[in-house]
Amino acid sequence: MKIAIAGSGALGCGFGAKLFQQGFDVTLIDSWMTHVKAIQTNGLHIDINGERCHLDIPMYSHEDIPNNDVYDIVFLFPKSMQLKDVLDYIKPHLSETSIVVCTMNGLKHERLIEQYVKTSQIVRGVTTWTAGIESPGCTHLMGSGPVEVGGLVPEGMDNAQTIVEILNQAGLNGTLSEDLHQSIWKKICVNGTANALCTILECKMSSLNESNDAKNLIYKITQEIVHVATIDNVHLNLDEIFEYLIDLNDKVGPHFPSMYQDLINNHRKTEIDYINGAVAKLGVENGIDAPVNQFVANLIHAKENKLDAQ
Amino acid sequence: MKIAIAGSGALGCGFGAKLFQQGFDVTLIDSWMTHVKAIQTNGLHIDINGERCHLDIPMYSHEDIPNNDVYDIVFLFPKSMQLKDVLDYIKPHLSETSIVVCTMNGLKHERLIEQYVKTSQIVRGVTTWTAGIESPGCTHLMGSGPVEVGGLVPEGMDNAQTIVEILNQAGLNGTLSEDLHQSIWKKICVNGTANALCTILECKMSSLNESNDAKNLIYKITQEIVHVATIDNVHLNLDEIFEYLIDLNDKVGPHFPSMYQDLINNHRKTEIDYINGAVAKLGVENGIDAPVNQFVANLIHAKENKLDAQ
Numbered sequence: 001m002k003i004a005i006a007g008s009g010a011l012g013c014g015f016g017a018k019l020f021q022q023g024f025d026v027t028l029i030d031s032w033m034t035h036v037k038a039i040q041t042n043g044l045h046i047d048i049n050g051e052r053c054h055l056d057i058p059m060y061s062h063e064d065i066p067n068n069d070v071y072d073i074v075f076l077f078p079k080s081m082q083l084k085d086v087l088d089y090i091k092p093h094l095s096e097t098s099i100v101v102c103t104m105n106g107l108k109h110e111r112l113i114e115q116y117v118k119t120s121q122i123v124r125g126v127t128t129w130t131a132g133i134e135s136p137g138c139t140h141l142m143g144s145g146p147v148e149v150g151g152l153v154p155e156g157m158d159n160a161q162t163i164v165e166i167l168n169q170a171g172l173n174g175t176l177s178e179d180l181h182q183s184i185w186k187k188i189c190v191n192g193t194a195n196a197l198c199t200i201l202e203c204k205m206s207s208l209n210e211s212n213d214a215k216n217l218i219y220k221i222t223q224e225i226v227h228v229a230t231i232d233n234v235h236l237n238l239d240e241i242f243e244y245l246i247d248l249n250d251k252v253g254p255h256f257p258s259m260y261q262d263l264i265n266n267h268r269k270t271e272i273d274y275i276n277g278a279v280a281k282l283g284v285e286n287g288i289d290a291p292v293n294q295f296v297a298n299l300i301h302a303k304e305n306k307l308d309a310q
Numbered sequence: 311m312k313i314a315i316a317g318s319g320a321l322g323c324g325f326g327a328k329l330f331q332q333g334f335d336v337t338l339i340d341s342w343m344t345h346v347k348a349i350q351t352n353g354l355h356i357d358i359n360g361e362r363c364h365l366d367i368p369m370y371s372h373e374d375i376p377n378n379d380v381y382d383i384v385f386l387f388p389k390s391m392q393l394k395d396v397l398d399y400i401k402p403h404l405s406e407t408s409i410v411v412c413t414m415n416g417l418k419h420e421r422l423i424e425q426y427v428k429t430s431q432i433v434r435g436v437t438t439w440t441a442g443i444e445s446p447g448c449t450h451l452m453g454s455g456p457v458e459v460g461g462l463v464p465e466g467m468d469n470a471q472t473i474v475e476i477l478n479q480a481g482l483n484g485t486l487s488e489d490l491h492q493s494i495w496k497k498i499c500v501n502g503t504a505n506a507l508c509t510i511l512e513c514k515m516s517s518l519n520e521s522n523d524a525k526n527l528i529y530k531i532t533q534e535i536v537h538v539a540t541i542d543n544v545h546l547n548l549d550e551i552f553e554y555l556i557d558l559n560d561k562v563g564p565h566f567p568s569m570y571q572d573l574i575n576n577h578r579k580t581e582i583d584y585i586n587g588a589v590a591k592l593g594v595e596n597g598i599d600a601p602v603n604q605f606v607a608n609l610i611h612a613k614e615n616k617l618d619a620q
Contacts, residue, residue, distance in 0.1 A: 200510065200609065203616055213611035220605055295530055295602050299510065301523035306513055 003166075004029055004071040006090045007078030008039075008059070010131035014141030015075055015172060017046045020057045022170040027069065028059040031085070036061045038137030047140040062089040073099045073166070076113075079262075080106045080274035087116045099159045103127045103147055105191050106274030107184070107282065110152055120156040123163045124180060125149030126187040129172070132261070145173030150180030182236065185229040189241050191275045192225055193218045194249060195259035196296045200303070202264055204254045209246055218245055221276070224290040228283040262309075263300070269309045272300040313476075314339055314381040316400045317388030318349075318369070320441035324451030325385055325482065327356045330367045332480040337379070338369040341395070346371045348447030357450040372399040383409045383476070386423075389572075390416045390584035397426045409469045413437045413457055415501050416584030417494070417592065420462055430466040433473045434490060435459030436497040439482070442571070455483030460490030492546065495539040499551050501585045502535055503528045504559060505569035506606045510613070512574055514564045519556055528555055531586070534600040538593040572619075573610070579619045582610040 001024065005016040008028035020026040028044070030036050039059040046053050060066070062085075071093050078086045083104070094100070100117050102109050103125040113122050127147040133139050147167050151157040160176060167174025177183045194205050197217055201208075208214045219242055226236045262268040277297035283290035311334065315326040318338035330336040338354070340346050349369040356363050370376070372395075381403050388396045393414070404410070410427050412419050413435040423432050437457040443449050457477050461467040470486060477484025487493045504515050507527055511518075518524045529552055536546045572578040587607035593600035 197612075201612055201616055207616065208612075211612050211615035213608040213615060216608045217605065217612060220601065220608075291530065291601050292605050295527065295605060298523040298526045298530075302507075302511055302518075302521050302527060305521035305523060306511055306517065 001025060001072045002027070002069065003073045003075070004069075004090065004093065005075050005077060006086045007076060007082065008035075009077060009079075010133045010139050011127075011129065011141075012075065012077035013044055013046060013133075013139040014048070014129060014131040015077065015170075016057055017044060017048065017053060017055055017141065018170040018172050019166070020055055021053070024166070024170065026057055027065075027071070028057050029062055029065060029090070030059070031062045031082070032136070033061060035133075035136040038135075042137055045138045049142060049144075062086070065089070065093060069093050070095050071098055073101065073163070076100060076102045076104060076109075078104070080104060080109065080271045081269065083109060083112055087113065091116050097121070099123055099163060101125070101149065101163055103149065105187065106271055107188060107278040109274075119153050120151065121159065122152055122156060123149050123160045124152055124184070125163075125177065126183050130255075130258075147172055147174045148177040148180075148183045149174060150177040150183075152180070179234075181229075181232045181234045185225065185232065185234045185236060186241065186244075188229075188275060188279065189222050189225050189236070189245060190248060191257075191259075191271075192279060192293065192296075193221050193245055194252075195257045195270075196221070196272065196276055196300060198257050199259045199263055199270065200296070200299055202260070204256055205249045206253045206255075209249045215246065218242065220292050221296065224283070224293050225279050228279050228286070228288050228290055228293075231282060231286045231288070259300075263304060263307060267307050267309045269304055270300055272297050276300075311335060311382045312337070312379065313383045313385070314379075314400065314403065315385050315387060316396045317386060317392065318345075319387060319389075320443045320449050321437075321439065321451075322385065322387035323354055323356060323443075323449040324358070324439060324441045325387065325480075326367055327354060327358065327363060327365055327451065328480040328482050329476070330365055331363070334476070334480065336367055337375075337381070338367050339372055339375060339400070340369070341372045341392070342446070343371060345443075345446040348445075352447055355448045359452060359454075372396070375399065375403060379403050380405050381408055383411065383473070386410060386412045386414060386419075388414075390414060390419065390581040391579065393419060393422055397423065401426050407431070409433055409473060411435070411459065411473055413459065415497065416581055417498060417588040419584075429463050430461065431469065432462055432466060433459050433470045434462055434494070435473075435487065436493050440568075457482055457484045458487040458490075458493045459484060460487040460493075462490070489544075491539075491542045491544045495535065495542065495544045495546060496551065496554075498539075498585060498589065499532050499535050499546070499555060500558065501567075501569075501581075502589060502603065502606075503531050503555055504562075505567045505580075506531070506582065506586055506610060508567050509569045509573050509580065510606070510609055512570070514566055515559045516563045516565075519559045525556065528552065530602050531606065534593070534603050535589050538589050538596075538598050538600055538603075541592060541596045541598070569610075573614060573617060577617050577619045579614055580610055582607050586610075
């Protein structure tokens with residue numbers, strides 16, 4: 001069984017490493033040439049929850065994937081705005097039965113993926129594993145998951161079950177989501193508050209809990225997300241989810257979320273259009289106003305522009 | 311005719327200096343003791359549009375105003391959150407005919423001032439003079455005004471006319487506002503966009519025009535302000551006022567607005583509750599939603615908290 005990691009940045013390397021350690025036939029693929037060359041030359045150096053590992057995993061640039069390679073399973077781990085490019089280069093390496101796993105942050109990635117494979121081939125999910133890149137070829141993976149996954153249609157449930165088993169064999173803590181859409185929207189609440197606000201205010205997640213005003217910002221963003229989620233027939237309890245978010249900020253503590261790392265540390269464009277921006281857009285499409293989420297998306301873009309993010 | 315400047319910070323010193331130069335009997339009053347003592351000892355050093363002046367103007371701390379002083383005219387120039395304290399200390403020095411002039415930024419200051427004097431004694435207005443403090447006792451005044459003023463009730467119009475004449479004698483460019491409430495709301499649009507956004511994004515006014523996303527933020531804030539202004543029977547044209555704000559950002563150029571200076575440079579609490587916060591509150595009181603202005607107010611407060619603003 002051939003597994004490809006399409007988009008082998010921080011989280012991609014983490015998943016790839018865990019699967020490779022378990023003996024799976026894993027191929028890493030990425031477009032960042034310095035990173036690709038580092039792993040091709042020196043292998044992947046990865047710190048998994050404090051344990052340093054050095055793994056010689058096959059690594060290809062997206063332009064050099066062996067022509068005849070066909071992957072049974074592809075984990076998609078690019079930044080949201082690179083998803084189309086990734087699907088374009090991986091498409092020739094998919095069969096009619098390949099499983100495409102998307103646990104990326106953001107809403108409605110399946111709309112794009114469905115243009116490349118049958119809906120039943122898609123396994124969608126969310127994960128709370130966190131990861132980072134220290135330097136090209138050197139990454140870390142933190143946490144214990146889980147990876148909650150599910151099928152988008154009944155015919156896709158077997159594929160979801162397959163992925164859960166593989167994840168569990170690799171110690172990645174896979175679970176079948178009881179309510180996939182609810183899991184996705186709950187993650188949107190996390191990213192739409194912590195990622196966005198820590199990036200605007202330039203603070204750690206736990207700092208958001210230090211003022212009632214910041215908590216109020218969390219509440220207002222979440223209130224709109226919960227409202228827009230009803231479009232997907234997801235009915236979150238606003239007060240419960242708010243309490244969950246506040247708890248999470250405390251638990252995660254002095255951590256700068258990925259959007260902060262992207263924009264503030266590395267002056268890279270963010271995934272805001274796939275989080276708060278997507279909430280606002282989906283709201284508009286369905287007659288539900290989400291002015292605060294739209295404002296947050298514009299604010300992050302204005303900051304990207306100010307910092308000349310690429 | 312005795313004139314007091316109650317709150318002699320940047321703009322107060324500027325107005326006081328111009329009036330004093332013209333021969334008016336001016337008294338400066340302030341609560342910042344270092345600044346008070348500097349002016350008492352060395353006089354006021356002020357740069358008025360590039361011309362350096364040194365003026366020995368009487369200066370009192372709010373605790374040492376001569377008991378028998380009664381002021382015919384009081385210009386109020388504190389920060390909004392200090393207005394009550396200022397009115398408390400100036401009240402014993404007002405007569406039944408004293409004129410109280412308020413050209414402070416923010417909404418509905420008259421609600422508070424009316425608890426101290428008759429509405430006809432209040433002259434309300436707005437000004438585009440700008441000012442700053444280099445160090446205790448050293449300030450600058452820039453621009454050419456105007457100072458648009460008006461009465462809040464028909465019986466107050468003579469007082470407004472008196473103030474216009476005095477301002478003009480002192481070269482402060484006073485004009486009777488044709489529509490006082492419209493002038494105030496237009497200024498709220500300026501402060502509610504440029505002050506708030508430059509402070510959130512930490513940028514100069516002209517930088518706001520550099521991205522469509524920042525312009526979109528200006529538009530959304532203004533849209534709500536224009537809507538809430540209808541409560542005061544003020545009907546601003548959204549597209550016209552938006553164009554005016556964009557033009558203004560270009561004209562003012564690489565300038566950090568006062569709220570930026572307060573919070574980012576000096577870690578002082580801002581007047582946001584009297585600008586975007588007041589718009590949102592007035593909206594709620596009258597059944598008009600202004601979620602973006604409320605969000606902006608909370609965002610600035612969260613930033614005050616982060617910077618430990620005093």
